[in-house]
Amino acid sequence: MFYAEMKDGSRVSAADYLVFCEKPEELYCPGCKHPVFCKKGTKKLTHFAHYSNSDCKQFSEGETAIHLLGKQRLFDWFQKQKITVQMEAWLPKLQQRPDLLIQLDDGRKIAIEYQCSPISNEKLVERTKGYLNNGYEVLWICGPDYFINQSLSQKQRLFLYSEGGASFSLLCFNSETDELLFYDDIYYNKRNQVHYNFSKKKLCQLSFKAFEEWYKGKSFRSKNRELEGTNFYLSYSKRMSLLHRKDYSHRLFLEQLYIRNHSLHELPNWLFYLPTKDLFYQTPAYIWKYYFTNWLFKKGVGEFIQISDFSEFIEHSKENPVIFYDTPFVKEKNRNQPLLIFIQELIKQGILKESGRNKWRVTKSSF
Numbered sequence: 001m002f003y004a005e006m007k008d009g010s011r012v013s014a015a016d017y018l019v020f021c022e023k024p025e026e027l028y029c030p031g032c033k034h035p036v037f038c039k040k041g042t043k044k045l046t047h048f049a050h051y052s053n054s055d056c057k058q059f060s061e062g063e064t065a066i067h068l069l070g071k072q073r074l075f076d077w078f079q080k081q082k083i084t085v086q087m088e089a090w091l092p093k094l095q096q097r098p099d100l101l102i103q104l105d106d107g108r109k110i111a112i113e114y115q116c117s118p119i120s121n122e123k124l125v126e127r128t129k130g131y132l133n134n135g136y137e138v139l140w141i142c143g144p145d146y147f148i149n150q151s152l153s154q155k156q157r158l159f160l161y162s163e164g165g166a167s168f169s170l171l172c173f174n175s176e177t178d179e180l181l182f183y184d185d186i187y188y189n190k191r192n193q194v195h196y197n198f199s200k201k202k203l204c205q206l207s208f209k210a211f212e213e214w215y216k217g218k219s220f221r222s223k224n225r226e227l228e229g230t231n232f233y234l235s236y237s238k239r240m241s242l243l244h245r246k247d248y249s250h251r252l253f254l255e256q257l258y259i260r261n262h263s264l265h266e267l268p269n270w271l272f273y274l275p276t277k278d279l280f281y282q283t284p285a286y287i288w289k290y291y292f293t294n295w296l297f298k299k300g301v302g303e304f305i306q307i308s309d310f311s312e313f314i315e316h317s318k319e320n321p322v323i324f325y326d327t328p329f330v331k332e333k334n335r336n337q338p339l340l341i342f343i344q345e346l347i348k349q350g351i352l353k354e355s356g357r358n359k360w361r362v363t364k365s366s367f
């Protein structure tokens with residue numbers, strides 16, 4: 001933490017303390033009120049720290065050099081632009097302490113969180129709601145542990161967001177290089193690899209206004225450009241190797257095949273089109289596609305389905321569970337996208353027939 005309380009309750013920053021306090025003062029954590037001390041290091045900016053054995057909930061000792069530096073850099077960035085900014089401000093009504101709190105001239109109040117450590121979905125949702133329900137916007141900026149490389153982890157998916165459209169982005173900040181990193185247009189391509197557009201900008205060369213335009217800017221991508229055209233499917237050998245998968249999803253899938261008297265090698269290729277990975281579906285595509293097709297077969301020829309029935313398929317199929325990643329900043333309508341694309345395939349295969357806008361009729365009851 002950069003701010004501590006003195007005996008008289010006033011706040012002092014670590015930098016000021018170093019310069020102005022000639023003799024050691026008693027210092028306290030603004031969160032838990034336990035004694036803290038000023039720590040001057042070579043690796044971290046001067047800051048306050050608890051003595052050992054602290055169980056402070058608001059300031060963990062896990063605050064890394066990268067996090068401290070990021071907070072300071074962002075703070076300086078706002079100050080330079082003459083934007084009202086507070087660091088480590090306590091919001092008693094919310095019982096939350098954002099890294100930074102800014103107030104813009106038009107009255108907007110924005111909590112800024114520079115997230116460097118892991119956070120659970122529940123906590124992320126709870127904290128975000130806390131801000132939104134009390135008139136604050138919130139801007140989550142991810143630290144270096146969230147940079148995207150070859151693949152996506154659950155951790156990164158948590159912070160995926162979309163500004164309208166069906167394009168997904170992730171915002172990161174590298175406090176060591178003072179660069180904002182922007183991953184835009186993230187999706188899985190036909191080689192089952194994560195695709196994204198990457199751009200970065202020096203924080204000091206941006207104004208907050210320019211940043212917001214950049215951050216909220218809609219992607220210019222024509223929808224799923226790379227996903228159109230020739231379909232590729234999982235190779236036969238890869239398909240057959242699924243027989244050896246021991247994880248829960250695959251065991252259940254193989255069991256369902258057996259119960260329905262289907263064999264893996266006889267299933268149609270279009271169930272195995274690539275990508276089989278997805279931003280939102282944790283269940284591999286061939287599995288939920290198989291379940292969805294069987295769900296239609298079970299409904300029977302002549303029955304109608306529409307988008308509102310999707311939740312019946314997703315939520316009520318206890319024996320065929322479709323598992324999603326936690327993506328709290330993505331709207332449900334975006335999660336339906338893969339299903340809608342698959343429906344186009346089912347129409348091609350003569351299993352569904354379009355019957356009005358977003359309404360379809362089942363026309364086949366077996367593969």
Ligand SMILES: [Zn+2]
Binds near residue numbers: 034056057058
């Ligand atoms: Zn404390």
